[in-house]
Amino acid sequence: MxxxxxxxxxxxxxxxxxxxxxxxxxxxxxxxxxxxxxxxxxxxxxxxxxxxxxxxxxxxxxxxxxxxxxxxxxxxxxxxxxxxxxxxxxxxxxxxxxxxxxxxxxxxxxxxxxxxxxxxxxxxxxxxxxxxxxxxxxxxxxxxxxxxVDSEHHAVYTLLHNRKKEEVQEIILTASGGAFRDLSYEQLKHVRLEDAVTHPNWNMGAKITVDSATMANKGLEVIEAHYLFDFPVSAIKVLIHPQSYVHSLVRTTDGFLYAQISRPDMRLSIQDALTYPRLQRSCIEPFELTGKSLSFEPVDPRKYRLLSLAYEAVERSGGYAIAYNAANEVAVEQFLSRGISFLEISSLVEDTLQDDWSGSTSRIEEILQVDQEARRRTVEILKKMKRIA
Ligand SMILES: NC(=O)c1ccc[n+]([C@@H]2O[C@H](COP(=O)([O-])OP(=O)(O)OC[C@H]3O[C@@H](n4cnc5c(N)ncnc54)[C@H](OP(=O)(O)O)[C@@H]3O)[C@@H](O)[C@H]2O)c1
Known part of the structure; x- marks a missing residue:
């Protein structure tokens, strides 16, 4: 073989x-x-x-x-x-x-x-x-x-298989709500780095764990779904699902919701990608629904400002999504080195997006240039805030 x-x-x-x-x-x-x-x-x-x-x-x-x-x-x-x-x-x-x-x-x-x-x-x-x-x-x-491989996109990819595009009304990405899901906006002013890098359901790298707490991760995933599935961003929704068992859903025009459900374990979607196009017996224990409860909540846009900013960025096209990502990377790096507070991550991204990022991004050189310029702009804002020299 x-x-x-x-x-x-x-x-x-x-x-x-x-x-x-x-x-x-x-x-x-x-x-x-x-x-x-x-x-x-x-x-x-x-x-x-x-x-x-x-x-x-x-x-x-x-x-x-x-x-x-x-x-x-x-x-x-x-x-x-x-x-x-x-x-x-x-x-x-x-x-x-x-x-x-x-x-x-x-x-x-x-x-x-x-x-x-x-x-x-x-x-x-x-x-x-x-x-x-x-x-x-x-x-x-x-x-x-x-x-x-991202569990949400792997779920949508699987759920859309053999479906005509016009049969799908909505893609619903689920979000755990991250480390601070149960805190109010006011309480977010006092959260610590140590708490932000601890995810309730998933064991992941530090950057993506902070992105889960701010929901920049879900923002990036909305943009990713928009391009991967060639689907209008207005028809991509996000729901908080604290248990992380349902990875995503699609709503078809005949009124049904289809979900993909499993343990929150990245090995499942990684295995499917490795064995593609074959499905192979899972290398982890089967997931049982007995005794489990599933709940869903709307997203509070004030608390998760970075999710709304991602929608705005992709709607504005040009290089806004690139600038969103670059500014967030710089901001999270600063947060991880204790240079800024948790809530300042989103305000830094928002301030960076105030610039004009509407230029062409059809070539790789243009994409890399927007990425570099957005990083430079975010660092400039940090300097004005006197967070870096
Ligand atoms: N973790 C998850 O469960 C998960 C789920 C869905 C999607 N993702 C996505 O997967 C990606 C990786 O996430 P992660 O959580 O696995 O991150 P991670 O634990 O921080 O690991 C990052 C990996 O990338 C390497 N790396 C960093 N900068 C590099 C560079 N310039 N050139 C080559 N290698 C570099 C690191 O090498 P060193 O160890 O040497 O620094 C490390 O091996 C992210 O885009 C994330 O959004 C992750």
Whole structure:
């Protein structure tokens, strides 16, 4: 039997580690041919020992200790820097790339994967938020698959299968409400970093956990759904579902709601992307509904300002969604280093979006330029706020 050759990008992060767990559970169907991370060489070295890839890429700059750890990688081919990561993707023969890189740095690796004819399992939602049309067109032109790994988009992708577009009235994305779901807007003024990085239902990286608490994550997902499913943003709704069992729903024009339900565990959608187009027996325990309750609540727009801003950004088209993402990345980084308060994340994004981001973003260079300019603008605002020198 031919083993499927897989490249895992962001292998040392939450998505990457879950991907390798699924591969381990499904052995011997998969051959992990390459791994990539930013700087966590120690963790990467353990993965190299376990999965014996032909190549690894370390995209970031390394401190002395991480440089020393490079020797632990053994005989594997090593690529360095962001360019090196792209070279590794281009030069390594593979059937599928799983992109679990966090943030906008995931965009070029996604594009390179598609350009070199590899199917792409996409956890990196920023790829679609920044370049949805370009990336979807590219996948179509090259004739490769774009497989959503984000649990909500995997759910919608599955629910829309074999359905005509005109039969679908609404897509409903569910949101857990994040770490501060039960707090009032007033109470959000006093929340601590330690609490924001603890998610009630999911175990994820720090950035996406903070994004869940502000609902920037759901904002990015609304934009992602709009491009991935070519669906008007006005027909994409969000509901708070505290238990995170229902990943998303679609409402059909004949009045039915269809939902996808499972444990909140990323290994499920990762497995489907890995085994596509086959469905394979799940590597985790089945989910039982007995004894579980499901509840749904509307979103409070004042408390989750970043969700409304995402709708506004995508409605305004041009580069607003790119600026939204870039400003949020800078703001969350500041929050994670204790430079700003939790509520200042959304006000920073809102202030950045006051600029004119309506220019063309049809080429990758234009997209990257808006991303850079929006970051610069957010940093300028931070300086005015005297939060950075
Ligand atoms: N976690 C989830 O359950 C989940 C669910 C749905 C969607 N997603 C999406 O998946 C993506 C990853 O999320 P995560 O929670 O897995 O993040 P994470 O735990 O923070 O991991 C990020 C991974 O990306 C690598 N990385 C960061 N910057 C890089 C760069 N410039 N070049 C190459 N690699 C880089 C990191 O390497 P180092 O370890 O060396 O820093 C790490 O391996 C995000 O877009 C997120 O929105 C995540």
């Amino acid at each position: 031919n083993r499927k050759k897989v490249i895992v990008l962001g292998s040392t992060g939450s998505i990457g580690k879950n991907t390798l767990k699924v591969v381990e559970a499904l052995e011997p169907d998969f051959d992990v041919v390459a791994l990539g991370c930013r700087s966590n060489v120690r963790s990467l070295a353990g993965q190299v020992r376990e999965f014996s890839p032909r190549a690894v890429a370390v995209a970031g700059t390394l401190d002395r200790e991480a440089e020393r750890s490079l020797s632990e990688l053994g005989q594997v081919r090593l690529y360095r820097g962001e360019e090196g990561l792209l070279e590794m993707i281009a030069e390594t023969e593979a059937d599928l790339v799983v992109n679990g890189i966090s943030g906008s740095k995931g965009l070029l690796p996604s594009v390179k994967s598609l350009e070199t004819g590899k199917n792409l399992a996409l956890a990196n939602k920023e790829t679609i938020v920044m370049a949805g049309t370009l990336v979807s067109d590219l996948a179509r032109r090259i004739g490769v698959e774009l497989l959503p």
